[in-house]
Amino acid sequence: MTDTTTTDPAAATGEGFRWIGKPVKRKEDPKLVTGRATYVGDVNPPGMLHAAILASPHAHARIVSIDTSRAKALPGVVAVLTGAEAAEVVGPMTAFCAEPVPQHAIAVEKTRYWGEAVAAVAAVDRYVAEDACRLIDVEYEVLDPLVDMVEAMDPAAVKVHDTLEGNVVFHADKSYGEVDADFARADRVIRTHARWHRMGAQPIETAGAVCSWDPFTASMTIWSNSSFYNFLPWSFASMLGISTSRMRMIPCAVGGSFGSKHLLNKVIAISGALTKVTGKPVRYLEDRLENIAANDNVGCDRIYDGELAITDDGEFLSLKLHCIDDYGAYFQFGPGQHGCALAQPVGPYRINSLQYEVSAVLTNKVQQGFFRGAGADHGNFILERLVDAAADELGIDRAEIRRRNFIQPDQFPYKIPSGNVYDSGDYEGVLDRALTLADVEYWRAEQKRLRAEGRYIGIGLATCQERTAYNATEWWFLYDNPPLPATSTPESIKIDIDAFGGVRAELGCPVWGNSPQTVASQVIAEEFGIDPADVSIEHNDSTSGAISAGPGGSRLTVMLSGAARGAAGQLREKMIRIAAHAMEVSPEDVELSDGVFRPRGVPTHTGLTFADVAMKAHLFKQTNPEGESSGLVATYTYDHPLASMPTEDRKDTGAFYPIVSHACHIPIVEVDPESGLVTMLKYYAVNDCGTVMHPKLVEGQVIGGIAQGIGAALMEEYRYDEQGALISGSFREYLMPSSHEVPEIVLEHQETPSPVTPYGVKGAGEGGRLIAPTAIAAAVDDALKPFGVWIDELPMTPERLVEVIARAEDRAEDEESGR
């Protein structure tokens, strides 16, 4: 295949490409697997100091006094800062909420959660810094801790922030479409409750930054694993009290984020404050305990009550969702996690209208941020549970009821009642393939056979959306008077071709697990007809002028493809013009294949090589077409391909998350009803993320996401005691699945290309985790059907399952005895 012209995306499939969709070698791997990547922990500027923090032992307390004199006297200690002292050199952390919820990297006056920093030390090494922390004397006035979100809603409850009226920091009750009319014409209303406890990303590498202040030029250099250095660099500069033009942020390799490393302005503020007062570079890199307790990016913690209005034929009419969400002590991203959920509240189903009510509550816990799924994971859970409940109540097969309500392929682009648009999909195709792949008939027979032996296996099913290519507008569009207008959340790239034809690309995004180097090289190779291995990739720092929102919201592959194709296209056109001129043919008659420009349809022509044309472009202007400038450099910024503004009256959110992937998951589980242990036996998934950019990369994303979803379903949970102390503060208490708990995952792809993205690709970063928890919940209650168990709470810890079974048995006994 040598056709390298830009393919019409509407017709795009992986088959028409030379490099798109091919499992090329991952460009990032050699450095990562040989330990040569530079992480924050590898950055060691001369004279660097190491920071440690003193963490609050109370969930809620007024800081009466802090005496740092003993710590300062310890040999090796260079500086000690209390929150109040740090606030004199750095400002509060950036917040995207409209409400007055100030947040300092080091607590000022009051500490609002267990583990919050109350002082920071810079010393010659981290050992001495930690020693010094234990010499800081803090007098606290302990306040009532708010641990339970429902209790915190009580107007009489103590307040987390005195600047607010109460602890319900945000409330919205939005109706989209004719909700009342749809409920009035329903034959019945399905109701279920759902509870999803808080979980966290737990990346291998914690958050960190090295900041180096130069007092002579009033400039700061920052190395960090934040991904927002080319999206919101001004937010760091204003927090640090420096000019945007005097700040340079250098990206480091990132050892896992799963959404938890977008802003990271706490580590930057702490390092920044300490470098400002010491004049020396300072590294603050969270240790494991700090990352678990205080990473500022734990997942949502939600109580749902859902109502689905249906007909007796199993047709869905309308959906009501009422949600209380425990945001912890701060509100940095506003109600963004509900903005995210509103991308796909009705899932892949035709549901005419929607009521969405949310109460965001502040409590004395570390705050929510963005964690893979970002609030849409919980939305999938309540919706799929309602769908399963509807199927069970009507006696319709769980697959069949979905089939009856799927949005059909000819209905795209499909506008959901709240306004977001789904670009494309073939949900029934995915479902059919999944049912075949999993051989559900076989497992039903196995279930029957094993039940006779007293064993309980279950077959789950979930068909869910994965909204991708996010648009940060979701953080604030739920406000009636949003603090910011809509953003297109763009992505940039710069490509240059040297005089020898060497191709180099500079990315604005950091090295995260989504392989931007590999993707950019595939796209550039596709456009130029060269080998991806020949494309050299660099990562720009924040001074390049590139705009990059980086990875997040499953956007990067889509957006980076657009940027790379745009820049490569400009250069290719220029080279074609130069080659055409030299060969004395018109540009339309030139083709580029295998790195050679030839007159179209004349394969015997010697043509001009990539290097020939590049040299001409660089040095021999007089031989080139009239008016063609020298050099081969292109910068291209790709804006979101399908985003629209919310309406003034907020009755329509606009299209903000419209590139929608889809998947059907079928997990097979075995439950031991006596111990409550769930064993994953097998896992089947059919994923549709449009054109598969790179099968290995997508496979890694989906399987990794399913593994995290198994954790969400069965074990991961932040637990606090009655005083608000974190009692799951290490990996002995906060359990995640290991390879032993993740079964064989059989994965297939269906490709329904997006009509609006380059090559038809859609995002694939979150689908595994967005879907697995609800699929596993369905499998567990299928296994425990003889007990009449209904799963409405995650994670399904063994103890919770034993309790649920006992309650179901009590209910059955009560019914039997007619009580």
Place this chain on the structure above:
Amino acid sequence: MKPAVFSYQSPRTLDEVFGELAEHGSDARVLAGGQSLIRLMNARTETPGVLVDINRIPGLDEVTVEDGVVRIGALVRQRTSEVSPVIREHTPVFSEAGAEVAHVSVRERGTVVGSIAFADPCAELPTALVALDGEIVARSTRGERVIPAEQMFLGPYRTALAEDEMAVEARLPALPTGRTGSAFLEITRRHGELPVCGVASILRLDDDGQITEARISVGAVGDRPQRARAAESALLGRTTDPEVWREAGELAAREIEPRPTVHGSSAYRRHLASVVTRRSLSRAAARALEGAHHV
């Protein structure tokens, strides 16, 4: 997660160790495999002033049998114990419990005696030790004494060892031959985790299939591994029958005072004590009926 300042000693003889312990008392800690202690030091939960590393002392890494008693030295690694043919032959329940300890890489470093002296109430090896009526040899500059397993464990991370004593050896009396069966069974929330309940049981049957001896040690439920004496007594004279195991499980669950942790409330642990005791006895009985006491 950096440890507080400590001094590090690496003596070549046990007498030097006893000297350090006599001098520093509770400020000294013995380092063997370090699989628990180092982690706690990094979290500064433990801040010993003196770390006495016994890894360079010769002669502590042997498993021997003498007069029907298996002796396990203070530097015998958990993995060595787990795969030792001697231990498997004489005290198979100890091998079975050993295979459940964490992961192989941990067992390659962690020591048997270290796990016992650390006294995590959930740990597998102390539970098996109690079932086997094992003993710990404690030594100090003051001399040597032998501590029966049941008296060794006082509560979570608390043992009968004095500040100046070191556990130098674990002793396991061999199980009787003939119709004896044993089993170790546990419930863990994840592979390689400490159990939420672990039960070691030993059953001996006479020729008529009647139970002549029963030992049940319940770990991870209470604040230390404990024998379920009432359940043991109730089993004597009974025959092997699922109903008998169920009754024994319920008795065992009633006599252990459960201790809640983040992985399970008291009620859940009590419930598991019943389930796991029943399952453990059933397995031990099946093995006894096979006439062999291998695992």
